[in-house]
Amino acid sequence: MSDDKDDDLAGFRDFIEGDKLLRRASQPSKKHKRDGFEMFSFLELESKRLDKQHKILEESSYLLKNCDPFTTLNKELNKDILVTNIKLMNKLYKKDSPMMKSLEEVFKGLFGA
């Protein structure tokens, strides 16, 4: 039976095999497909990257220039430092503070009671 089939295909075999080869050649290779996708996604990412850069450089820099919280924060910090310093000084100059006790000991050692 299989011999009969082979006989029927005689003369056509080259054509069929050639067609197969042709089909294989015309199909883009997997590598080429992957390259295509790679390039497309690269360009998409590049477009997004440029968008982000643009946003930082134009919008954010405008905001930083015109709405900089520095002055308010600086004022608050200066005030906090001043208040904390005053509190610290008050604590340090109390009669029973560790610093006063230490100083008392030093003076006692140096000049006597």
Place this chain on the structure above:
Amino acid sequence: MPLPLFRVVEILEVRRSSIWSKLVNAPIGKQPVVVDVRTARDMELEALELVDEYLEENNVRDFPYKLYVLTNLPQHPRLEVFKSWDDLPSFFKKKNRPLNMKENTLMAKVTLKQNSMENINFSEVQETLASYANKHKMLAKKQSYLDFLKDISEGLGG
């Protein structure tokens, strides 16, 4: 506009005129450019200085695409140096080939964005960012001083 892929400029001769003529023709800022000075061997530092001088004197803007330098030297105060091709950002390492329709449309969009970047006053932006950074560094210093005072105060109790 060309595809934003690495363009390599090899420095074979460490002479001001030769380096400058190569850099004049390089698409700095329009494409990520890699200046390879490794071939200069003992003269790498001189080559780097000449590249830096070119950028400084001609006020070259390496933006939105940076200029990278391949060198065996460990660092440079102003240039971004890399030891080998493998150390460079892989993002721009793609094989160049003709684009298809879809990619061309996307590339046109990218080109439009690249052009709009050129309209940004970069020196003004740099100034704003630098001033913002300096001010906030100062705030950070003050805050750490305040934390230090608070620590002492808490240590004293009461």
